[in-house]
Amino acid sequence: MSSNQNDVVFFDENGLRTDGRKPDEIRPMKIKIGVLSRANGSCYLEWGANKVLAAVYGPREAHPKRTQRAGQAIIRYRYNMQSFSVEDRARPGPSRRSSEISKVSREAFEPVIISDAYPKAAIDIFVEVLQADAGTRTAAINAASLALVDAGIPIRGLVSACAVGKVGGKIVLDLNKPEDNYGEADLPIAMTEDGKITLVQMDGHLSPSEFEEAMALVQKGCRQVLEIQKAALMEKFAADGNFDEVVE
Numbered sequence: 537m538s539s540n541q542n543d544v545v546f547f548d549e550n551g552l553r554t555d556g557r558k559p560d561e562i563r564p565m566k567i568k569i570g571v572l573s574r575a576n577g578s579c580y581l582e583w584g585a586n587k588v589l590a591a592v593y594g595p596r597e598a599h600p601k602r603t604q605r606a607g608q609a610i611i612r613y614r615y616n617m618q619s620f621s622v623e624d625r626a627r628p629g630p631s632r633r634s635s636e637i638s639k640v641s642r643e644a645f646e647p648v649i650i651s652d653a654y655p656k657a658a659i660d661i662f663v664e665v666l667q668a669d670a671g672t673r674t675a676a677i678n679a680a681s682l683a684l685v686d687a688g689i690p691i692r693g694l695v696s697a698c699a700v701g702k703v704g705g706k707i708v709l710d711l712n713k714p715e716d717n718y719g720e721a722d723l724p725i726a727m728t729e730d731g732k733i734t735l736v737q738m739d740g741h742l743s744p745s746e747f748e749e750a751m752a753l754v755q756k757g758c759r760q761v762l763e764i765q766k767a768a769l770m771e772k773f774a775a776d777g778n779f780d781e782v783v784e
């Protein structure tokens with residue numbers, strides 16, 4: 537968020553955004569499931585100019601052993617931004633930002649993963665950001681959700697994530713980079729298929745009524761993402777011949 541937000545023009549004369557979207561429109565999303573043969577599950581996802589790659593390993597015996605839990609699998613999530621993914625080189629290795637994103641993203645999945653089916657095991661979720669353009673944590677969660685399915689991890693449903701924000705005084709869905717940089721607020725959320733919110737963060741300022749408007753809009757955004765995720769799964773598994781009965 538920047539103090540020179542008043543100098544930036546966010547909408548054209550037709551009310552469209554700098555990239556031609558309507559306020560309630562998400563960026564185009566492309567998905568390919570099962571792109572890594574060594575991982576148990578994987579997904580490559582593009583969302584606007586964001587490019588992320590998710591890999592899931594497990595359930596496998598948790599190491600070091602002291603991390604094991606008698607009655608359930610532990611879930612680990614690592615969000616990492618490649619040095620070349622941003623305009624200024626991102627410093628390699630964990631940062632405060634990536635540790636925070638990894639933590640809240642893991643928590644976004646904990647309610648849906650049926651971890652008590654795998655005592656002493658670990659389920660590892662890795663997401664690499666290859667190209668960043670605002671909204672990488674939500675793109676990463678969407679890819680991770682599909683990589684979990686690809687790995688055959690038992691889940692109660694998909695997790696879908698999207699951000700909403702305030703730019704030029706208006707509530708808009710799925711902020712792009714200039715909107716994220718110069719806007720007034722950015723609010724990423726993650727949601728389960730049955731509408732339970734598993735991640736909410738907020739940067740900037742919204743009034744209580746703007747917050748309500750933003751929450752209503754972002755839940756619509758998550759539903760749109762969910763439909764795209766489901767279509768990608770159908771495409772992948774119908775093509776593999778596993779979903780024939782469902783497709784018919």
Ligand code: CDP
Pocket residue numbers: 622623624626633668669670671672673674713716722
């Ligand atoms: O990516 P996301 O919106 O989840 O997180 P953010 O912390 O709000 O970052 C917004 C954007 O700033 C990222 O998507 C990157 O495009 C950019 N960024 C950057 O250029 N260098 C960093 N070290 C971190 C973020």
